[in-house]
Each structure stands twice: as C-alpha cells, then as structure tokens.
Amino acid sequence: MSKTKKYRYNRHTATFVLLLILSLAMIFPFVWMILSSFKTAADVYQYPPRWIPSVWNWKNYGQVFRMIPFLRYYWNSIVTTVAETGLQIIISVLAAYSLVHLKWPGQNFVAALMRSSMFVPMVVTMIPMYLLCASLGLIDTYAGIILPQITTAFTTFLLMSYFASIPQDMIDAAKLDGCGPTGVMMRVVVPNTKGAIATATLFSFLGNWKSYTWPLIITSKTEYRTLPIGLKYLTQESSSEYQVMMAAAVMTILPVLIVFIFFEKQLVRSITLTGMKS
C-alpha cells in the first residue's frame, strides 16, 4: 500500500471511529431507555449499572396502563399535536411569505414585534392567556389547548430565512407567467422550500408533542389531558420507579420516530441546502 493510500486509509479509519463514538453517545440514552423499561427496580439502581435486565419485566408496560388512562392521553396528544402543527405551519408559511416577498406598510415593525415575542417566556403569558381562554369558554376543550399554541415566531423566522433564498428572478418569472401572490407562494416558494417546511414541521411537532404546562393549566378533565401530563403523574411521586416511567417514555416516543422517518429525507436535504445557500 502506498504512503498516500495508507494515510487516507488511516484518516478514514480515524474519522469512522470518531463518528462511531459520537453515534454511540447519541444513541446511548435511547438504548438505555428501552432497556430500562424492561428492568426491575433493583436493576435500575444497581451499581455498577446493569445494562441487560436480569429479568425481562414486561409488567412495567402494564403498570403504565393501570396508573393512567394512557390510550385516552395518547389520542388527545395526537389530536392536539397534529392540529397545532398543521395550523402552525400554515400560519408560519403565510406570515413568512408575507414578510419576505410582499411589501406592505409597517412590515419591519411587525417583524420586530414578532422577533421580540421570542424573548418573552411562556410563564409570563400563562395567566393572561388563561384569563382570555376562560372568557371565551375554552377551558377543558381541545380548542383551548390548540388555539393559543398555533402562532410561533420561531417557525416563522426559520421559514423566512429559507424563503429569502429563493432567487428574485424565479419569482419575477412566475409573475410574468401570470401568477398572483398566492400563485407565487404555492407554485414557486413552497415547492422550492419543501425541505425547510419539513424541518419546521418536525420542530413544531416535537415542541407540541412534549408540551406540558399549558395543557395542564387549561384542562382538568381526563378526556382532554395529554401524554406529558400522564408521564408527569407517573414520574413525580414514583421517583423510585424509573422503569415504569421509561416504559411510558418508550411508548410516547414512537410517534416522534415515525414522523422523523417520514421527514428524514427532507430534513437532511434542507440541512444540505443550508450549506449551499450563499
């Protein structure tokens, strides 16, 4: 083997080993969660830590269903997350397009206002939001959970940066072909930023899926409660029963994995395009 080839081989091996270590570090909590969901309490706290459960204890999964109405919570989480994500993306696409490609008075002021809203923690707006929802009769309703969470400056600004990368020539060409603002958005901007929209959808889905405080505050009835509240019920006082919590976490994370697998291609593409933008 020539010196150059040997050098390349060694360099690739080193890169591979480094990436392997990093990958293992990334996957470690996930594997630990799955294995812990089958452990007994004694296994969970054993020191030095035990990787493989001494007995594969499936009862932890049954315990989750005994302690909380898991199916109901699951359904509620799916309903609210899908609705919130869908509406968030629609609103964000419209807002981002309007702020980037349309000209209207006060545009910069509105953008600055939206940007500043990102610095206000949710806990500050919680009680005013609750008062508003109460006056609209939205307590203990799906609408009460969904509506206050459908506007987000983060997704809008994320999309704005991608929308701005669409060449003006392409937009002008569409206009020459007879497209109005809606046509430009639907036929040019959206199709060319599918990756970015997928990324925004994924972020939005993740944020909504794990949303805890607002659904807890606005609901009191079991029929509207979501999964994070159920998980909290399992964990808070069962601090010594991590295995039950892990079983619930494994079941909770599955929809997120499914969404990720479906959007993976677009996500990777959008990351690649980010590097080429300039």
Next chain:
Amino acid sequence: MKLKKIPAILLAALMVVSLLGGCVSSYVDKTTEAPAPQTTEAPKPTEGTSAEPGTTEAPAPATEADISGTKLVVWYAVSGTSGDLFNKLSEKFAKETGVELELSYSGGSGDTATKVSAALLTQTQPDVALMYAGPLYTGGEGDFRIADLLKTTNDFDQADVFEGMMDYCDYMNEGFCAIPCGISTQVMYYNKDILKAAGVDMTNPPKTWAEFYDVLGKVMEKGNTSGAEGFKAFDTNDEAWLFKSMLMQNGCEIIENDNGEITPIFNNEKAVEVGDYWKSLVDAGYMSAAQHSNAEKAFLGGNLAFIAASSNRISRWTADSVPFELGAIEMPYFTQPSLALGGNVLVILTKDESKLQAAWKYVTYLTNAENNTEFALGTGYLPIHKSAMERKEVKDAIAANEMYTVAFNQLSYTWAYTHFQEMGTMDTQIKSALGKLEKGRGTSQEVLDKAVKEVQDEINDK
C-alpha cells in the same frame, strides 16, 4: 412502496400492538360517578362566607341526605401511589355519601399553584384542592370558612391533631383555613451496608450534628467499599427544607411575625452558625457542592451513605426497589430537636355555598383518624392524629418496618411557621444562598444577608 417507509410502518404497528397489549390491564377512570342520589331535591344553600373566622352564623351541620347528589370538582397535587390511594379513598366517600366527585390531577406543587391562581382569577377554581401552601389561597384571600366549621361542627377532632400540623394550616396567625393531609418531615435514611463496612454502630446513632460529622468521617474513610467515584457520606434532596429545620434547631426562628408584618431573620448569628456547619460538610468532602438534585439517585445507586429525604419515601423505598439494606434514624440536631413540616393540605375553594357542606364532609372524611392513617401508611406521609399511634394498623406497620418508628417519633417536635405570600421566594433564596455557599462564592453571612434582603425587598414591594 419505498423501503424507507418500512421502518415507520413497523414502528406504527409496534405502537398499536403495545397499546393494545397494555390494554390488558386497563385503567380505572378517576372520575367517580356517585350512585344515584336517594333524593332529587337540591341541597339547601348555607349562608354567607366569612372574611373573619367566627363572625358569621354557624353553618348548619349537614347530614348525608343533604349532601347526596352534590357534585364536587377536586384537584389534587399527588401522583403515583399517593394519587391512586387518594382516588381510592375519594371513591369510597362518593359511594358512602352519594356525592359525585370529579377528580383531577393538577400537576406538581408549582403547577398546581399556577393552576389554582389562574382559576381563582376566573372563578373556575375547583371546589376542593389537595395542594401545597393551601392557606395562601384561602386565608390569603380572606377565606376562613374552615375556622368557622371547626368551631361549629364536630366533624373534625382538632384536639387529636398534632399542634404543628394545625399550625401548618394557619394563615398569618389569623385562623385555620386548611386541613392537613399528606404531611411529611425529613428523615435521615442510611445505607446499612455502607455503615457496616465503615464500622459504625448504628444501634447508638448520632444525636447531634457534631456527632453526625464524626460518623461521616468514618464513612468516607472506610465506607466506599465499591470504590465508586463521587462517593459521598451525606446529602439531601431538599436543601432548603433541611436548612430551615437546622435553623430552628439552633434557635433561629427564620421569620418574625409582628401582627402580620413578616421580617425574615435567617441571617442572624444563629443562622450563620448553621451556614458554617453546612459549609464544613462540603469543605471536608462529606457532601457534594450543589448536587442536591442528584442526591436521591446517588443514594439509591449506593453512592451515598446518608440522605435527608421526605418521610414519604418510607413506603416507596421497599426491599424490592432498593438494592441494599435501608435504615433510618431521627434527624440530628444542634441544641434542640426540631423539624419543619412539609407537604400538602386540603382547602375548600368553592364559592358555591350549596357545596360547602359536601366539601367539608369530604375533607373531614379524608382526614378522619381511620382514613388518614390508611393514607399515611400507604403513602409514607405522616398520620395527623395523635390517636393514630394507638391504632393496630400503625403498630403493625411499625413492627413490619422500623423506619416508621423514626418518622412517628419525630412528630413530637415538628413545627410549621406561618404561611405568608413570599414563602416560595424564601425557599428559592435559601437554595440559592446554599448553592453559593457550597461553591465558595461567599461566606455564610454574605450569602444569607443577600437572601434575606431579596425576601425583604419582595415583602416591601407588595
């Protein structure tokens, strides 16, 4: 079909299977439908809510027929096994009285406080709540109906309740506005295997913090038999709670209440002595600096010899769940034994006077000697009745688990300071002060002075 989609479909299938599999043991809905009421007549409303205790007409004692059919919305801030037992007792009440209960878990103590605060502003509060710092939401709002009910009914045997626990239900010395339920103190748990290895005779446990300090030295010297990195002799998972107990043990009253005017005093000479002792634990390497949130995991993982934690761990840390032999001793003290109470209380928040009697019956049912003892033994919280100590089930529990003896013995020297609006801030400031002290960012006097100033400023800004 693209190959990429196959894992997603498999996962979806797995999700459905796991959900269906889990359904084998189905959840019992917490909403308790009462049996059909025996009478359809609406309960008669009772008169007036008083702003001051004992100033209104006494509410007429209610019978079960009066309250049957009443619907109560109940929020509770206990989860897991405690939540399940709370639900079970509530269901029993509903069955016996015909009261319909809508039970709802309201999150942790902070979540529940936010939820109740928001609900009070919009008049959407529950009728009854089991929550931390309940007097702030009743007495703090001028609602002392419980004080009236205590005087005018015989439903609750106040004389049989530990004094400290009733103090825990008082607001600014103005009157009782809650009923204790789910109260705890801190207990000093220890890993018997470690202490045995260290050659410490725990049949004669350390009584004072000075003696305890010596024991910690021996533990660090010989107790780490597994050679675990990060092994420590002592920690607590709630430093503010322990520190307040230690302050009282050393003669510092924490706050002064001069006719409703609160002055924090936990920076006086006595408090500084406690701070210095606290720092010495870190300096000697006996306790980790600012790692209290990991203390419980470290203890259960066998990396910590002693932990000061809530008495409610007694029922949770069982032989099945703890991989070593567990013991407990009474909390060491400085000059006098003294322990701060913590935990939840029951409050009546309903503004619908027609529900008041049902709410009171429910509260007193949950806290009568029999039910409260069952709740205490099932959750590790402390029984509130002195007479509970004479009950067979308590004696059996003590015989089966020696740690109950420790928790129950401590009841004789528990106390509670008056509830005041800034008590949450005070705990936050104490935690922050201890964190700085442990990291060497100031002397005891400096960090406590700053904490006291922050609390005082908030009181002044009110």
